[in-house]
Amino acid sequence: MAAKADSASKEAQTNPRGIPYAPFVDKVEDYVTTRADVESTLRSFQEMVAKYNFMEENLRRRVAGLKDKMPDIGKTLETVRFLKLQGKKGDAAGGEDELEDEEEGNGKGGKDLETLFELNDTLYAKAKIERDEGSGRVEEVYLWLGANVMLSYPIDEAEELLESKLKAAKTSLRNCEEDLDFLREQITTMEVNVARVYNWDVVQKRKEKEEEEKQKGKKNQGGSDG
Numbered sequence: 001m002a003a004k005a006d007s008a009s010k011e012a013q014t015n016p017r018g019i020p021y022a023p024f025v026d027k028v029e030d031y032v033t034t035r036a037d038v039e040s041t042l043r044s045f046q047e048m049v050a051k052y053n054f055m056e057e058n059l060r061r062r063v064a065g066l067k068d069k070m071p072d073i074g075k076t077l078e079t080v081r082f083l084k085l086q087g088k089k090g091d092a093a094g095g096e097d098e099l100e101d102e103e104e105g106n107g108k109g110g111k112d113l114e115t116l117f118e119l120n121d122t123l124y125a126k127a128k129i130e131r132d133e134g135s136g137r138v139e140e141v142y143l144w145l146g147a148n149v150m151l152s153y154p155i156d157e158a159e160e161l162l163e164s165k166l167k168a169a170k171t172s173l174r175n176c177e178e179d180l181d182f183l184r185e186q187i188t189t190m191e192v193n194v195a196r197v198y199n200w201d202v203v204q205k206r207k208e209k210e211e212e213e214k215q216k217g218k219k220n221q222g223g224s225d226g
Contacts, residue, residue, distance in 0.1 A: 015182050017175060019055065022048065022186040025193040028200040035208075038201045042194060049190045056183045059176050066173045073169060077162040080141055083129070084155055086113060087137030113138070 013021045025031060032041050117127040132139040141158045142150050153161060 015179065017179055019179060019182060019186070022052070022189040023193070024189055025196050028196055032197060032200065035201055035204050038197060041197055045190055045194045045197065049187060049194070052183050052187045052190065056180060056187070059180050059183070063173060063176045063180070066169055066176065070166065070169050070173070073162060073166045076143070077159065077166060080155060080159050080162060083113070083138040083141065084159065087131075087135075087155075 015021070032038055112131055113129040115127055115129065116124040118124055129138060131137055138155060140152050140154050142152050143158055143161070144150050
């Protein structure tokens with residue numbers, strides 16, 4: 001009974017993300033008292049393996065999604081930082097450059113930025129990024145939030161948002177990879193448990209057969225003596 005309580009306590013424990021530890025079958029007798037219990041115990045263990053496999057598959061998809069999303073966040077963050085840097089360069093230029101820009105109609109901080117805008121992997125279009133007429137800087141950017149939603153952000157807020165998203169994605173990826181390692185260990189443990197219970201059943205079946213043969217032998221011997 002004490003061993004069963006210890007096993008139940010172990011089974012209730014979880015990793016930091018709430019995934020339960022698999023119980024380790026040290027003594028099969030703690031889980032199976034007779035061969036009649038074998039089928040239900042094996043079914044229970046196999047259900048646990050199936051649940052772990054399901055969680056593992058979901059985590060694999062999540063890892064793939066994070067690895068696909070993180071480069072896009074990183075590239076967007078680099079772009080925002082580049083735009084901020086151009087504004088600072090415009091401030092540093094000052095003096096005659098500002099006067100020339102104002103005469104050319106390009107605002108206080110310098111000429112508008114020209115770049116190539118990625119439409120898809122192999123197609124780009126020319127784009128012009130206008131500076132604010134008052135400050136001469138790029139003051140705001142538009143970010144895709146998903147679900148066909150785009151919002152404008154002041155450039156400083158956009159940088160903070162992207163930094164937090166990238167940090168969260170890296171943390172989530174690290175946790176997912178740790179959970180995948182953890183799940184593989186639990187699946188291995190449960191597969192070992194299934195094998196131990198199955199082997200115990202085979203041994204008990206062999207013992208019962210040997211006992212039956214002994215009893216038959218004794219009966220046959222008693223009949224011949226009579």
